[in-house]
Amino acid sequence: MRLWQIDEFPFQPERQLYYETIFTIGNGYLGTRASFEEGFAGDSPATLIHGIYNHAPGQLVPELVNAPNWLDLRVTIDDTPFYLHTTAADILKPTHGVVQGYRRTLDMYRGLLRREVLFRATSGNVVRLVFERFASLHEPHVLAQRLRITAVDGAPEISVESGINGAVTNDGVQHWKDLRTWGNGNAITLQAQTTQSGYIIAMASRLIAPGEIEAFAGDARPYSQTQFNLRQEETATLDKITAVYTSRDEAEPLAAAQRKAALAVQMGYDRLRNAHEAEWAAYWDNSDIQIKGDDSAQLALRFATYHILIPAPRHDDQVSIGAKTLSGFGYKGHVFWDTELFILPPLTFTQPELARNLLMYRYHRLDGARQKARDNGYEGAMFPWESTDTGLETTPQWSDPQPDGSRIRIWTGDNEQHISTDIAYAVLQYWRWTGDDDFLLNHGAEIVLDTAVFWGSRVEARNDRYELRQQIGPDEYHENIDNSVFTNRMVVWHLEQALWLLDWLRDQHPTVAQRLIDQLDLNAGRLDHWRDIIDKMYIPFDEERRIHVQFDGFFDLEYIPVPHYEPRTMSVMNILGHARTTQTQVIKQADVVMLMALLGEAVGPHDVQVNNWNTYYPRCDHGSSLSPAVHAWVAARLGLTDTATELFDHAAGIDLKDNKGNVNHGIHGAACGGLWQAVALGFCGLHLTQDGPAVDPNLPAHWRQVSFNVYYRGQKRHFVVTNPVMIAPEA
């Protein structure tokens, strides 16, 4: 399986938090970081279950809760606890076990994580331990582990303890109460409840082992034990099957978990894994992009696709994917625009039913958006910048303390309002590609129109035009600015789409149109107002230089040429400091360039696009992981292929090479989705025409071929894009 696997070899103790993140497994129901079964100093084990948020006392906002640790498996070899000590043991008189071999492999094709360790006990006996784990894609409430122990040298006595560890926190924040535990036969069970939101979780686990098994309720950690001997060269196999339910899934999660664990054990590890692998194969069959001519791009793209597929909810349309997916505590599991504009498009194109689930999450949260609009004195639906289970705004108002003890006011929850349009964009993109009229008529149109209602009430009539003051565009280094060209222009686009959609509904589905007109009060005056906004919205533009102006006064700020700061290993903001950066033209991420990505030629003629690129690209810090892939996409569209290739490589390294140094906190979901779009929409130029999907490729010079599938109106279309540059030398 070339270019489907990522290895850790040999053991890299100092990079464990990085590997915990990138080797996360998941099945759309939950994600589990790749912590060791036996634990490791400084590790950060986490299992995050979609929708299980809790607002703990003393915290500014709710967060996705770390579930009890189901990985817990402790092995002892001849009285030596199996543990990856990294301090060198005294070579003549070892005081603890010695790691003599190590390899960990994430098999992305099969959704399996495997660890092999060659370990010498202090007795001198040497064993090989092979751990395997997966979160079943076929049985989303089932988590499976297998441990094979081989006596490589000597005949050791092995004891194994299997637990469910309820003593877990989110980096010290306690979210669970009322822990109850049971141990019985080979089964252990744990139940707990979140402190504020009241969600109940139940986990039931069974151990299948060669020796006799005794189970204990334990204290916050039910556990079972077994013990056996191995002859030299003999291998023992132990399976641990865990089932998990919450009160979001079942009225009686405890009974459900116990029942499911018993059934799964009946099915057995091998059949569970076969079904799991078959499910993965089907997902890859749709979603894999194959790149010939660039092995690292191929691997990075599969890695990105894997990390979009594992958090995507399969059977639940009440949850969505947070910025760090289900792979870490970063951004507390909150849902941002990252989902709709970065993570969702690959699903829209290749797994439309999963995309629909994510959009339904927003539909179900319309009430929260309407409340946010009302609270701010507006009409319609104003989606929160950060969203959780409630749909209410959950952006914290203050940052964590800075080195000098101060906290910085966070304004995005107040003023980064473009998210309402981003969601409308995703709805329409989904509908146009899938032709899912059912979704549009019953859910999507209401999102598009009620967010349009919001904008109608939000714009300010000033200076004989419409303006939007106190905004934050994608470039978050410049807060509370007036007339973000990104936002203003996207609002025009949004209102145009809303009017068009209403016309289309009137024509094709008059009953639905009338229902929405009545429900959302889309009276003639309101629609006229929208037309007037479209007409008179202020789009900051410098006629002389023929460029869009990112916001009012942008060019009055100090100019700092970002390329002069290469090869920086920190953001320009960190180099200059936050206070000074806000007074410069250094921008955090694609902003005007993002507008170009979303609207393409509609932004302006070719010379304006090129001027925009030449203006904003050298000012961009890429201080956000969202930025490089969007730049790659736009550069590819502008024919700047070499630059696009460089930016693609930058984007590809954000998680895999830990370019930004923060993979510890979780996968950059938007960077993953951006990478996919940079290839499909950027390099391959995938777009919709009257006749359906088409490509307009502009591949990196060394890529020979890209092939991928997209769904168009329920049909799978296969594209093979060949690099014309490569044809001659290949022949």
Next chain:
Amino acid sequence: MRLWQIDEFPFQPERQLYYETIFTIGNGYLGTRASFEEGFAGDSPATLIHGIYNHAPGQLVPELVNAPNWLDLRVTIDDTPFYLHTTAADILKPTHGVVQGYRRTLDMYRGLLRREVLFRATSGNVVRLVFERFASLHEPHVLAQRLRITAVDGAPEISVESGINGAVTNDGVQHWKDLRTWGNGNAITLQAQTTQSGYIIAMASRLIAPGEIEAFAGDARPYSQTQFNLRQEETATLDKITAVYTSRDEAEPLAAAQRKAALAVQMGYDRLRNAHEAEWAAYWDNSDIQIKGDDSAQLALRFATYHILIPAPRHDDQVSIGAKTLSGFGYKGHVFWDTELFILPPLTFTQPELARNLLMYRYHRLDGARQKARDNGYEGAMFPWESTDTGLETTPQWSDPQPDGSRIRIWTGDNEQHISTDIAYAVLQYWRWTGDDDFLLNHGAEIVLDTAVFWGSRVEARNDRYELRQQIGPDEYHENIDNSVFTNRMVVWHLEQALWLLDWLRDQHPTVAQRLIDQLDLNAGRLDHWRDIIDKMYIPFDEERRIHVQFDGFFDLEYIPVPHYEPRTMSVMNILGHARTTQTQVIKQADVVMLMALLGEAVGPHDVQVNNWNTYYPRCDHGSSLSPAVHAWVAARLGLTDTATELFDHAAGIDLKDNKGNVNHGIHGAACGGLWQAVALGFCGLHLTQDGPAVDPNLPAHWRQVSFNVYYRGQKRHFVVTNPVMIAPEA
């Protein structure tokens, strides 16, 4: 330049010794490890010049001497010394400079090492420093450095001190005496002499800088200083040109170095670099193997080729390449069989004039080999296992102290005698491919024949056959064994070749034949004895299992299945311990498999080859870096393509991924040469036929194409090997 560069990004302080090795530059005259100009805690700067050996008091053997450090360049920005502190500075009140950006790039195509650092002084001013260095391939006595400093933020005061640091040792061992230093104008000079061997070295260096320059003689370190101011955005360029001569090169190294430095400065950095790059381009034009379909194999192969090209002497046939090339202190710069059977063949095939230099080194050391034979009671030429400038045996008799304080007796200098045949093999391979009769007639034939004379005197007539007792074969885990099948069989081959060669000489060049017959006393009795040995040499073979037996009694040892110890991150010898390993069938490296690599079908019929593989491959520890590539080569020849591919990847990772954890001590030259041979001779099946070179490819499944050049009798032949498996899916 895709797949020609290796990057360190960002800064990896804990891997500096690794990067020092792999980023070594060189020009066939010397090699310089990639230490920082300003130094770094725990670094190991080294410049190793071919042929400059010294035997220091208290040392068991002579070693290649660490030359004075010409990299020395110290920069101060506003009173902040430029240094890569790795402890985080207090972010609010930095007490030392902060590294804000870092990238280091080895450009293998151009033979350039570049480092870019973004650095903030405590004054708050930010500068970018770009260091570049090369050891001129065009002017082998010239070493060039350039430093560009840009004021990125603020207007700093810069001072620069450029030195030649004579206070150098080989890991604490002092080799220099009589250091003399001079400073004058912009020129600094240093002269010193090795303590025992008496080689004189002179280094002269000039600094070209924007400010005024003052030079000082210093104390064991002549240095020059300059100082200047930069405006914001301004860039200053400083060049440092160093010339180096030894008494091996010139009678007056001091004058030569000073003259050359002055001339090189006249030529200027840019023209020096242009000439250097042009030279590199010509070498790559011959030596580059291009692999399509496997980026990491391509990069690894270029890396291996680079590290064979940089230590290969251009203008000197009195020196050869040590096991760790010129990139580290490992194996003390001694020359082993690594050169003739691993490093040399790629040069024979692609740079025959360099291969000839290396073989001439052995020719010039025939007297040492003859002395070794005499000292041991034999005739002819018996080459030393470890060789330096004298040609005498320089293998240490004892190891460094073990953890328990004991030393292990090293027997290879006594008993690893196959090296004499390995050298003969390399001579004949060189001659058959190059058709260099001049070399053969005047030098090569004498090597082949006088080492044959040695073997004639060495074999023991016992049990109605000839035996060789007290040997060490390639598998060094088993010392002082009897009848190494590798050695016995290679001796037969050697004597066959010697007889054939003598016949050919008699036929084609009777005068030369007669001269050699007279000189080496190749009388009829001696030649009859050779024929008798060929006839009756004992080749250990198990008729029942149809396998070669590695040595007498091998199968009586304990059998340990090596694959059971996967995924080991240490050798099986380290796991089992040295004492026990010697009592098992675990072998260090390719031994019978090495025989199969060298002799191919001549070893035996196909079934015997397959049986040999199936027997010895699972017993092999690959405890030597020489092993995986040879296994890949033989596996490819046997059609075991998947296994060959795995082994190739293993070999490719020895230096680049530091698989064995000892790259700190220097490049594994033999692994580099083995990698080249695994591709050319293994996967591509390059071989000689009556009509010249031909290929017989068996490529890894995912490789699409391999192309390379080989010289055959002075003509460059270009081969393009396409993978038939790949043709259909590509079309």
